[in-house]
Amino acid sequence: xxxxxxxxxxxxxxxxxxLTVTCSQNMNHEYMSxxxxxxxxxxxQIYYSMNVEVTDKGxxxxxxxxSRKEKRNFPLILESPSPNQTSLYFCASSSxxxxxxxxxxxxxxxxxxxxx
Amino acid sequence: GDSVTxxxxxxxxxxxxxLTINCTYTATGYPSLFWYVQYPGEGLQLLLKATKAxxxxxxxxxxxxxxxxxxxxxxxxxxxxxxxxxxxFCALSERTGGFKTIFGxxxxxxxxx
Numbered sequence: 001x002x003x004x005x006x007x008x009x010x011x012x013x014x015x016x017x018x019l020t021v022t023c024s025q026n027m028n029h030e031y032m033s034x035x036x037x038x039x040x041x042x043x044x045q046i047y048y049s050m051n052v053e054v055t056d057k058g059x060x061x062x063x064x065x066x067s068r069k070e071k072r073n074f075p076l077i078l079e080s081p082s083p084n085q086t087s088l089y090f091c092a093s094s095s096x097x098x099x100x101x102x103x104x105x106x107x108x109x110x111x112x113x114x115x116x
Numbered sequence: 117g118d119s120v121t122x123x124x125x126x127x128x129x130x131x132x133x134x135l136t137i138n139c140t141y142t143a144t145g146y147p148s149l150f151w152y153v154q155y156p157g158e159g160l161q162l163l164l165k166a167t168k169a170x171x172x173x174x175x176x177x178x179x180x181x182x183x184x185x186x187x188x189x190x191x192x193x194x195x196x197x198x199x200x201x202x203x204x205f206c207a208l209s210e211r212t213g214g215f216k217t218i219f220g221x222x223x224x225x226x227x228x229x
Contacts (some may be wrong), residue, residue: 035219036210041221042120042205042220043160043219044219044222045217060150070209090159090160103148103150103209103217104150106154106162107159108159109157109158
C-alpha cells in the first residue's frame with residue numbers, strides 16, 4: 001500500500017529536549033516536505049527536499065532541521081524545542097518528475113507535538 | 117507572493133443540503149489547483165484537482181471548476197452527508213520554482229443528521 005508513515009504520532013516533551021520526528025514514504029517520490037498545522041493558519045511549510053541531499057527552507061524554518069540521506073526518509077529535527085513549536089506536524093511527498101508532476105501531495109497521518 | 121483565500125468556517129449544514137465553499141487565489145504563474153480533505157484524526161488527502169483553466173475536478177460528488185478569469189476554485193456538492201464532516205483545504209501548486217504548495221486556512225464543515 002502506498003503510504004507516508006510518520007512517528008511518533010503523539011509526543012509530549014519539555015523545553016530544550018532534542019527530538020526527531022521520522023517520515024518515510026514507499027512511493028519512490030523525489031519531493032518531500034514538512035508542514036505544521038495551527039488553528040486559523042492552515043498548513044505552513046517548514047522545509048522541503050527535491051531529492052536526496054537537496055533541502056531548502058520553507059516559510060517557517062526557524063528552530064527546525066532536516067536531512068535527506070535516503071530517498072524514502074525525511075526526518076524533522078527539533079534541536080531545542082520551545083512551547084511555540086507545539087503543533088500538529090505533517091510530512092508529505094510528491095513525484096517530482098518533470099513534465100508529469102501536477103503537484104499532488106500524499107500526506108502522513110500527522111504527529112501531534114506538545115512542548116511544555 | 118502566491119496566496120489562497122477560502123471562506124471562514126465553521127459551516128454547519130443539514131444532511132442533503134447544498135454545499136459551497138469559496139476559494140480564490142493569487143498566483144504569478146499558471147498553477148494547479150486542489151481541494152484536500154482532512155477527516156478527524158487523519159492527515160490530508162486529495163479530494164480533487166484541476167490543472168488548467170476551465171477544467172472541472174470531481175470526486176465523491178464534489179466538484180470544482182478552475183476559473184482563471186475570476187481566479188477562483190469553489191468547491192460544491194449537491195447533497196452533503198454526515199460523513200462529509202471534515203476540514204477542507206483549498207491549495208495551489210506552481211509548476212515552476214520549487215514545487216511549492218500554498219494552502220488556504222481550511223474550512224471546517226459540520227453536517228447534522
